[in-house]
Amino acid sequence: MFSEFIKKIKDYNHIGVFSHVRPDGDxxxxxxxxxxxxxxxxxxxxxxxxxxxxxxxQWLMKAVDIETPTEEKxxxxxxFVMVDGNALHRFGEISEWLEDKSLPIFMIDxxxxxxxxxxxxISVDDASSTCELIYGLYEEHSLSQLDEAxxxxxxxxIITDTGSLQFxxxxxxxxxxxxxxxxxxxxxxxxxIEVIYSNKTLPQMKLLSMALDTIQLFEDNQIAVxxxxxxxxxxxGTSNADCEGFVKYPLSVANIKAAILVKDFxxxxxxxxxxxxxxxxxxxWAKELGGGGHKKAAGAWHEGPREKAIEEIVKIGAKQLKxxxxxxxx
Amino acid sequence: MFSEFIKKIKDYNHIGVFSHVRPDGDxxxxxxxxxxxxxxxxxxxxxxxxxxxxxxxQWLMKAVDIETPTEEKxxxxxxFVMVDGNALHRFGEISEWLEDKSLPIFMIDxxxxxxxxxxxxISVDDASSTCELIYGLYEEHSLSQLDEAxxxxxxxxIITDTGSLQFxxxxxxxxxxxxxxxxxxxxxxxxxIEVIYSNKTLPQMKLLSMALDTIQLFEDNQIAVxxxxxxxxxxxGTSNADCEGFVKYPLSVANIKAAILVKDFxxxxxxxxxxxxxxxxxxxWAKELGGGGHKKAAGAWHEGPREKAIEEIVKIGAKQLKxxxxxxxx
Numbered sequence: 123m124f125s126e127f128i129k130k131i132k133d134y135n136h137i138g139v140f141s142h143v144r145p146d147g148d149x150x151x152x153x154x155x156x157x158x159x160x161x162x163x164x165x166x167x168x169x170x171x172x173x174x175x176x177x178x179x180q181w182l183m184k185a186v187d188i189e190t191p192t193e194e195k196x197x198x199x200x201x202f203v204m205v206d207g208n209a210l211h212r213f214g215e216i217s218e219w220l221e222d223k224s225l226p227i228f229m230i231d232x233x234x235x236x237x238x239x240x241x242x243x244i245s246v247d248d249a250s251s252t253c254e255l256i257y258g259l260y261e262e263h264s265l266s267q268l269d270e271a272x273x274x275x276x277x278x279x280i281i282t283d284t285g286s287l288q289f290x291x292x293x294x295x296x297x298x299x300x301x302x303x304x305x306x307x308x309x310x311x312x313x314x315i316e317v318i319y320s321n322k323t324l325p326q327m328k329l330l331s332m333a334l335d336t337i338q339l340f341e342d343n344q345i346a347v348x349x350x351x352x353x354x355x356x357x358x359g360t361s362n363a364d365c366e367g368f369v370k371y372p373l374s375v376a377n378i379k380a381a382i383l384v385k386d387f388x389x390x391x392x393x394x395x396x397x398x399x400x401x402x403x404x405x406x407w408a409k410e411l412g413g414g415g416h417k418k419a420a421g422a423w424h425e426g427p428r429e430k431a432i433e434e435i436v437k438i439g440a441k442q443l444k445x446x447x448x449x450x451x452x
Numbered sequence: 453m454f455s456e457f458i459k460k461i462k463d464y465n466h467i468g469v470f471s472h473v474r475p476d477g478d479x480x481x482x483x484x485x486x487x488x489x490x491x492x493x494x495x496x497x498x499x500x501x502x503x504x505x506x507x508x509x510q511w512l513m514k515a516v517d518i519e520t521p522t523e524e525k526x527x528x529x530x531x532f533v534m535v536d537g538n539a540l541h542r543f544g545e546i547s548e549w550l551e552d553k554s555l556p557i558f559m560i561d562x563x564x565x566x567x568x569x570x571x572x573x574i575s576v577d578d579a580s581s582t583c584e585l586i587y588g589l590y591e592e593h594s595l596s597q598l599d600e601a602x603x604x605x606x607x608x609x610i611i612t613d614t615g616s617l618q619f620x621x622x623x624x625x626x627x628x629x630x631x632x633x634x635x636x637x638x639x640x641x642x643x644x645i646e647v648i649y650s651n652k653t654l655p656q657m658k659l660l661s662m663a664l665d666t667i668q669l670f671e672d673n674q675i676a677v678x679x680x681x682x683x684x685x686x687x688x689g690t691s692n693a694d695c696e697g698f699v700k701y702p703l704s705v706a707n708i709k710a711a712i713l714v715k716d717f718x719x720x721x722x723x724x725x726x727x728x729x730x731x732x733x734x735x736x737w738a739k740e741l742g743g744g745g746h747k748k749a750a751g752a753w754h755e756g757p758r759e760k761a762i763e764e765i766v767k768i769g770a771k772q773l774k775x776x777x778x779x780x781x782x
Contacts (some may be wrong), residue, residue, distance in 0.1 A: 164592070190498070217767070222739060286616045286618060287616065287617055287641060289642055290640045290643075292634075292640060292641045294632070295631075297628075297629075297630050298628060301624045301625075301627035304622075304623070304624045305624035306655045310622060310623075311620070312622075313620075320705065321704070322704045322705050323706060323710060324667060324669060330661075331660075331662070331664035332665070334657050335661040337654060337657050354483060359537055371652075371657065373646075373650065374649055375650065375653070376650060376651050377507070377650075399650060409532050444507065
């Protein structure tokens with residue numbers, strides 16, 4: 123998969139490596155691990171990101187410093203490698219500068235539907251993470267170059283993009299890679315886990331507390347609904363980003379078939395996230411509300427008010443629960 | 453490790469397999485997986501547990517029924533195999549019956565300090581789980597016998613005993629085993645994860661909501677304290693067991709060095725759980741309160757009242773934070 127990449131990259135000297143804006147564990151992990159690989163193979167490397175690196179990922183910058191791009195620093199590079207983004211605009215304002223300069227750009231990513239803006243495109247949308255792909259680069263070239271810092275960086279990306287190896291995207295290969303990373307990096311999971319998941323603020327805890335208190339069950343406890351309101355965000359000084367992952371709480375209620383997160387704080391309506399834990403197809407459900415998605419995860423908008431939205435959503439779900447003979451997953 | 457076990461078990465016909473009382477994922481997973489192995493190798497098998505199997509584990513009984521022991525059923529067995537308990541009393545009232553009959557008993561377990569009550573003792577206290585050990589049995593005898601049901605059972609035990617492969621007990625081998633289980637069982641993690649972690653009740657959600665609301669930070673945000681009170685348990689109709697895992701919430705606050713869970717609902721005092729996410733040694737800390745444990749996790753009791761307990765605990769922690777130069781893990 124990386125043979126062309128490994129061959130062609132030899133034509134360049136100073137590589138600028140970009141991770142996407144609003145960075146997460148996978149893009150930072152991939153950026154650090156490929157930068158270390160480039161350094162070990164005698165390239166000059168500068169790692170860039172337009173945004174701040176989240177607090178819980180900053181330890182990764184001990185291995186590779188990630189800098190804010192400036193025209194001066196960018197001008198030193200003769201090739202750019204973009205990781206974990208499927209189009210140039212995912213990397214921020216730099217995209218325009220890059221387009222103007224028409225410098226060569228390679229990309230490595232696992233998001234579907236990559237744009238055709240890149241000179242080399244390594245895009246595998248059924249990979250769990252971009253870090254899983256970067257492991258493949260080491261594997262094709264020289265696993266012996268995978269040291270503790272690169273192992274921990276790749277581990278960080280795989281873990282954060284797979285909900286700690288719990289998502290459907292996790293294959294036997296993903297897990298075998300993690301086993302090898304623990305061995306080569308000579309570390310135990312908790313050493314990294316405690317740092318990457320320890321990024322919660324007190325306002326986020328208060329918001330979660332309030333949201334948990336709203337969970338309601340409907341239709342003989344088959345549907346769980348959690349709500350987050352504008353008042354909650356205002357009282358706690360939080361925003362939409364602080365609700366990330368909240369839907370897992372109603373989804374963890376025993377015996378439910380589907381869970382719904384109702385976000386009643388957007389200016390243009392109520393945002394509905396639907397998750398299924400049965401053969402209830404939430405894509406069908408979301409479509410009745412003018413939205414869509416997948417069987418297990420879908421979304422829609424409702425004009426409100428919240429009580430009416432919940433009533434209507436539950437009514438549609440109740441119909442589905444009756445129409446099909448539902449079974450839980452196992 | 454299993455050579456004597458595999459050789460000696462051939463002398464018997466009908467094996468009674470026990471998992472420990474108050475069963476969890478690891479003992480049930482191990483029990484189901486070894487019962488399937490015994491069945492495949494033409495033994496008669498009856499699986500026993502004195503307690504109810506938790507709702508989120510009941511799907512495992514599709515492969516192997518787990519029965520309440522009766523004298524009649526027990527009398528059919530000529531050998532007992534006890535999994536995931538280091539002493540006979542861990543398996544309930546049956547222990548007395550077994551002692552009286554002096555029937556042969558084998559054990560497989562990963563808890564430290566096994567008793568000497570067993571005829572064969574397979575005890576590995578640095579294994580992540582008993583399920584990891586049962587995988588070793590298949591491995592030594594016949595990995596080809598590891599089918600979907602046994603793979604999912606072993607996966608359940610390893611995952612639930614390691615906090616989804618996040619604990620210090622997880623080695624490269626543990627993770628390699630999980631990779632093999634996913635391959636042999638031909639399943640993706642979410643299929644099992646969604647079921648085993650979907651066991652929460654609405655009262656547990658309310659209790660968590662209340663507990664999150666109590667989180668306080670001390671000593672320049674280096675110590676996070678969460679409290680659970682008798683009033684909270686009473687208002688939600690919950691008990692001590694419903695606080696399991698709560699300490700991970702104060703422990704996930706950014707930049708803290710240690711987290712404390714204060715359980716103010718026991719009749720005989722306030723129970724304090726201490727966790728470290730730095731080089732703060734909570735064992736030293738707990739000892740000053742007359743308790744103890746390990747560097748990263750320890751416990752103690754305080755006579756109360758709660759405000760005084762928190763004040764004293766924080767004071768001891770503050771002294772430690774000053775005495776040693778603290779660093780976070782990475």
